[in-house]
Amino acid sequence: MADDELLEEGEEEGGEYQPQAASGLNRIVKILIYVALAAAGLVLLSFVAYFVAKEAASEQFKEVSSIAVVKPPPPLENFNFTEEFRVNTADQGEAHFIKMKMSLGFEQGNKALSAELAQRTPQLRDTIILILSGKTKADLSTARDKVELREELKASINHLLSEGKVKDVYFTEFIVN
Template sequence: MVVVLGVGAMLYLGKQKEAKEPGIEDVIKGEKEAQEAEEKNEDFIGKLIPLETFLVNLSGSRGRKLAKVNMELEVSNDDVQIEIDKLKPKIRDIIIIILSSKTYAQVSSKEGKDSLRDEIRDQVNLFLTKGQIKRVYFTEFIYN
């Protein structure tokens, strides 16, 4: 009789433990939900601020190679937009200096453009106090 009660208690306690531990379906469901939430955050585009066209001579070209660039800045909040509007001449100056310091070889590749995006974002963020530029998007990039 004691053996039967012991086996019954072990089975009962074992079932309770299994009920507390998440099953494989719960783990898969939780992982899928976390992955979907992460994808939404990566794809989310915040407020975009368009800048006027930049037309600059590329470095080392003796004025023979020009770059025409249009870009938009993705910002982290609305306060940054107001700050960017106030600092627009300073921001344009920084971007013109960065663009004109690049050679044709530096801006003609995908890696070069990615590096340029990062440099522009990092340099402009140095002047912003109310938020940050999250990304720089080139909407037009023409060079001859």
């Protein structure tokens, strides 16, 4: 029996290891340890991600705050048409008209362009009237349509000019009825 005393726990006399009934408690403890380690890893990963994002945001803020503020361009000189434009639209069936006042903006100090605009007023009015009369009420219903009209007018007017270019077209009154 002395040999029996030498046998380790869980061994039998045949020398074969016989595991004791695995305790359900040991398995649960192992699973809980793994879950706790995974949760701790996620918490650690969250803290690292937070501090990395915070550092990146502060770097971006420093970059944006270092951008110099640019002065706005000087105001444009204006050429105002003295008479308003009244034009029938190209709508079929119902009669509609456009009533519009406008001015042209160009670089300040360009006296030659100012004189050319005054001299070519009849040509400019004719070009504007032709463009407006080709539009329907639906063509001028949204703000985007009016911006497109503004660009079309600017391109057509600049095509007529030789002393400089119109930078912008301003509608001071615009009614489609």
